[in-house]
Amino acid sequence: xxxxxALIRETQPATTHASWMDPEKYGWVRIxxxxxxxxxxxxxxxxxxxxxxxxxxxLVYWIGLMAGGTAIAQGVDGLMxxxxxxxxxxxxxxxxxxxxxxxxxxxxxxxxxxxxxxVFLGPEAVFxxxxxxxxxxxxxxxxxxxxxxxxxxxxxxxxxxxxxVALRERLPFKFQQSEIYAVSAEDHxxxxxxxxxxxxxxxxxxxxxxELEGIEGTQTHRSWWVALGAIRExxxxxxxxxxxxxxxxxxxxxxSFHKSLRAEGWF
Numbered sequence: 001x002x003x004x005x006a007l008i009r010e011t012q013p014a015t016t017h018a019s020w021m022d023p024e025k026y027g028w029v030r031i032x033x034x035x036x037x038x039x040x041x042x043x044x045x046x047x048x049x050x051x052x053x054x055x056x057x058x059l060v061y062w063i064g065l066m067a068g069g070t071a072i073a074q075g076v077d078g079l080m081x082x083x084x085x086x087x088x089x090x091x092x093x094x095x096x097x098x099x100x101x102x103x104x105x106x107x108x109x110x111x112x113x114x115x116x117x118x119v120f121l122g123p124e125a126v127f128x129x130x131x132x133x134x135x136x137x138x139x140x141x142x143x144x145x146x147x148x149x150x151x152x153x154x155x156x157x158x159x160x161x162x163x164x165v166a167l168r169e170r171l172p173f174k175f176q177q178s179e180i181y182a183v184s185a186e187d188h189x190x191x192x193x194x195x196x197x198x199x200x201x202x203x204x205x206x207x208x209x210x211e212l213e214g215i216e217g218t219q220t221h222r223s224w225w226v227a228l229g230a231i232r233e234x235x236x237x238x239x240x241x242x243x244x245x246x247x248x249x250x251x252x253x254x255x256s257f258h259k260s261l262r263a264e265g266w267f
Contacts, residue, residue, distance in 0.1 A: 031070055034143055038136075039066040048132045065112060069105045073140055076100050093263065098141035106133045152209045152225070153218040153264075166211035167192075170201050180215060181230035181245045183208050185223040193230075193249050218266060221254040234267045241267060 039062035042048070043055060050058045080097060106129050113129070114121045167183075168176045171192060178196035185191075185205040192199050209225050217227040226243055233244040241253040253261065261267065 031074070031143075032067065035066040035070040035140075036063055038139070039063040042066075061112075061116065065109060068108050068112070069101075069136070069140065072104050072108060073097070073101045073137075076104070093259075094141055098138055101140070102130070102134055102137045105137055106130055109133055152206070153216075165214040167208055170203065170211075172199055175199050179230070180212070180227055181247060182224065182226045182249060182251050183212070184225075184251075193245065193247060195247075218261065218264075220257055220261065221252050222256075224251050226251045228266070236267075243267075 040059065042062045043050075043058040046058065047062075050061065053061070077097060080093065080100075106126060109129050109132070110121060110126050113125070165180070167180070171178075171194075175192065175194050175196050178194040181193040181195070183190050183192050183205065186200070188202060189200045190203050190205060190208055192201065205219075205223065205225065209219060212225065215227050216229065217225055219225050220243065226245070230245045230247075231243050232246050235242045235244060239255070239258075241258065243251040243253060245251060253267075
């Protein structure tokens with residue numbers, strides 16, 4: 001596939017509206033909001049033996065720790081993203097990320113506690129703190145996994161019109177033997193892009209991807225699935241990626257899927 005530096009505008013479907021829950025626009029807001037919510041819970045429950053402090057002190061303490069820990073986790077995630085080719089499986093990335101953040105976050109907590117209590121905590125305190133930081137780091141890794149969905153894929157080495165792809169049976173007759181290029185969600189309908197043209201069916205994208213088994217393809221956006229064999233060009237500009245298909249259709253790749261698709265070798 002060749003790449004060309006053309007201007008890319010990732011357009012959202014008319015029925016999809018951006019909100020603070022949109023991982024493409026406000027992912028960092030969600031991450032820190034969840035960290036603060038977890039900090040409030042830890043403060044209310046007087047976690048890690050902080051019950052001897054007032055609620056206000058506990059709240060400031062936990063918000064500081066969670067915000068700092070989140071920043072560390074994002075930094076590690078960024079470094080892992082630059083070496084995405086080393087982490088071929090998303091499940092491996094999640095596990096490795098969890099273990100990589102344990103040590104720096106534990107040292108961060110150790111430093112904060114030393115400053116808070118104005119006393120130098122010996123190296124043995126680091127091992128004690130591990131008992132508190134490991135569960136929190138695992139929880140953070142789990143939240144990260146939930147906020148960074150794995151693209152749904154259907155696998156076969158090459159598109160083949162003769163394969164029994166279940167979705168074809170739902171299409172009008174002239175499309176049933178045609179090669180499927182992509183599927184996009186539009187309101188309650190799906191637009192199917194194929195060698196025979198475009199058509200619409202009433203169906204959810206999630207269900208359609210399950211019925212595309214038999215074609216090597218992947219979800220590239222919350223509203224798009226694309227067949228690998230239909231990709232003609234890959235356009236990249238300012239961190240945005242757009243796939244140009246055989247029929248000229250422009251399929252967006254959302255930021256929430258960038259890392260996992262790059263790690264899987266899609267571009």
